[in-house]
Amino acid sequence: MRRLGTGIGWRPEIADAVERMPGVEWVEVVAENICPGHLPEPLLRLRERGVTVIPHGVSLGLGGADRPDQDRLTALAERAEALGAPLVTEHIAFVRAGGALTASPHLEAGHLLPVPRTRDALDVLCENVRIAQEALPVPLALENIAALFSWPGEELTEGQFLAELVERTGVRLLIDVANLHTNHVNRGEDPAEALAALPLDALAYVHVAGGVERDGVWHDSHAHPVPRPVLDILTGLAARVTPPGVLLERDDDFPAPAALERELETIRGAVSRGSSLAGPLPAAPPAPAGATTPAPCAGPPSPAALTTTCAVGAAVADGTAAEVTAGAGAGAVDVLAAAGARQRLGVGQAAVLSALVAGTPVPEGFDRVRLGVQARALTAKRAGVVAKVAPELPVILGEGYREAFLAYARVRPMTGGYRRDALDFAGHLLKVGRPADARARRELRRWWLDRSGPAPRPRGLAARARVLLRRG
Template sequence: MNQQALIGAGLGLRGPHVATVLGCTPRVGWWETHSENYFGGGEPVAALERVRERYPVSLHGVGLGLGSVEAPDGDYLKQLAALVARIEPALVSEHLCWNRSGSRYFNDLLPVPRVEGALELVARHIDATQNALGRPILIENVSAYVAFERELCTEAEMLGELVARTGCGVLLDLNNLYVNALNLGVDPLAELARLPRHCIREMHVAGFEWLDTTAIDSHGAPVCDAVWALLDAALDRFGPTPVLLERDTNLPPLDELLQEYAQVEARVEAATARMAAKASRSAEEATC
């Protein structure tokens, strides 16, 4: 079973939808699932193998905590490496976050303060992870609800430097970027401009919800107009890139989710057409 490249639009695969996917094989370009849900083997992994026989698959982790002070957990890496070897995913991704201190684990994706020493620490942990898996990984930007004093760079600048130091790629989550714009005043277009064009290997879109005056990255609502607009801007900057629609809570029936997925597909196709038209105009101008 060879790795397959991700092309166009994909959809997050969640447990309640697996049987439907296997039963009716919907027209979806590729699926992404959370790595940890398939640690330990058993029927879930067997079902994911059957999905993998029909579609490209991407593995997306939420538990590694690359920004924690401690090195990546050895048992976690062994389980992830075994899953990667069995499924042969097109891509493997994790978050630029921390989630533990000593023996205490936190069920959250906590943002890494971009202070002195943080870049070197995260780079070491990415190197260790890539060595354990025998392949490069993607690192995702995260939502944040507080800002830190005396930070040395923006999140986009840190991601770009991690790419340069480790050879990893970037998974650009546009909903997270927009949530940070609402909560912290981050300029999302400026962050897009700071990311090297070559480093974006995958993008995510999702929905958020309000808790009083705070935007919460819940992945439990439809994509809003502002995130769709960010997707168009990102596709124009980085070119046709695999784009995933995520939905983790308030999970609707698959048929309903596929209607929103069609919007992702249409926007990726429109961006591809815009790039082709631009290339054609440039070629015509060059021959004049």
Template sequence: MTAAEPCPQTHEVAPMGIGWRHPHHAELLQRQPALDFIEVHSENFFAPGGAARAVLRQGREHYPVSLHGVGLSLGSACGIDNAHLDQLASLVVEIEPVRVSDHACFARGGLSSQPAQTVHASDLLPTPFTRAALDAMCANVQRVQDRLRRPIAVENLSAYVRWKDNELGEPEFLNGLAKRTGCQLLVDVNNIYVNALNDRLHGSAIDPLVQCRQWLDAIHPPAVAELHLAGHVDCGDIVIDDHGSRVVPEVWALYRHALACFGAVPTLIEWDTDVPDLQVLLDEAATAREHAGHTLDTVTA
């Protein structure tokens, strides 16, 4: 989107959700707070039957469920793991989620010493923003969508290394992925800010907030299906996206900018480490509602 293009206008209310983690399983089912959806990590519920799947079915009785994965390895040059995709497809059929998402990253690859052997890094590793990497990710995303018979949403990554041979900017890469595959984008606002802070620590002269607003302005609005908000930790020489604290004022400001650009997009509060009382997440979701209400009212005025 260029500076001359107006942001979309809407009178809708942005749906709000929280990440539903194990410490809050029982309390959320008991209290049933006013939320528009809940999100879980897909892989935690892959096992058929059992207590975990039963709890998820109970949650699905009260809320739409968004399935958010960390293991598809959409950017892997060695393709998608068949077993992983089969388990995800089975979960999707049973739960009928409102959205399915994963990350623009890779986690699987071959060993240089044993090219035929594929290993899993158990981490979200940044994909190079090259045309060849885009081709590989498009092929993988298309295969997943064909198997699930639905579009998926792909999330931008908090990355702690950069590839020297990048040919595209991250927004251009993600826009190209959405255009070629019909996938959606999950924009993690905190990840954008963490990357900008780390760029500043390593010599970037661009103000982090300016850099993030430029990033958001460059994303094609119709592709955006969900926004994520979370906390991070500044370790001095690096900033880590740890999902272990409240959303900071700068990320709230960027959230308002994202809403002005993308409209009433479903928004999730993520909290994965040092998980606090459920009420803290609900308070963060209420704060997000306030920001969204004010921003969208201003945009449509």
């Protein structure tokens, strides 16, 4: 993997500051927040200076039960090409569930949710990754995510899950050390054990971010300074391998540029300390008793190299053989998930997401308290993102925006994107005669009408008259 150095997540709110920051060698941009034909000027200027820009996707949902959406894959590929990126990154997560696979309503989480570390989930993820790899023009790296809850009946540790994913697909890893800390606090998982099990030769780069602890639960907020435990994990990682790149993520409550520069310097220091401690790597811990290991497949495999041996290793515990497309041509994805794995995974994910966003009963074996924490976090995230994509709504509704949106979200699950959610929220308020203030209600109605049609409404009486004449 090429050296990237020290970087920072590019956000519009800090675009000017990032452009002036000394020592920023690369940036990462949320892929869904840019348009290939209309890249922001500050981002273009960074590229002209030779700063590497990597698109970071958040909506593919490669850990979901459905195969990746081709339109989303095409959009991610277009952004990689527009930015001249050396790779693209995404997450090991599911972000939606339901639909035809489970004959249940389609639901969107609006955020990243953890996949169960089971054989079924791993088989499905491996196939989804191979589909994505075939569609993308550059290598793909996947990020471990932070989790507020655990799945019952997990069969693999995080390190084992990631190691087998790399072995079977050749995908690269984006290791988020803040997420390792989050899972240590919330799930009792040892970051050192996870690092020891990882194939660090597959490391693409590292994420570092801050968070906050509330009531014994760590929230990966990306809105707080990086704490010492996260820096210590980064040092431990750097003692094992020299990270090709390390990136600071900050998404909200942005401090002064000088504070961000100090954090970047602190991150460099943590990496330097780890490098000074580097020595022979200890062996990875042995697999737990009874664990099965699939037959190895060198990665990333070419279509011709994928064999029945690999597929047999991907068989699920119930003995159902994995499907193999014999003699598939170039560009085909040869190894498919085991029969029934997608449906089993889909049923479980739909039940969890429905409990989180639609108020259905918590599935058996889950921690009700933790799912409640996750549900509230999703609702708060949803309110915050809608306020960003439709900033007029908090202005029109004033201090009542958040309370009104949270009440709406508790009874209206998200079924589309955030812009659709903003429109649905405004339409819901208008249907129930809110806001109470007549002037605000008229302003909200104008906002909704301007955006709910195929094109903005014409402004002024003359323009509206011309439209009416054309219709006549």
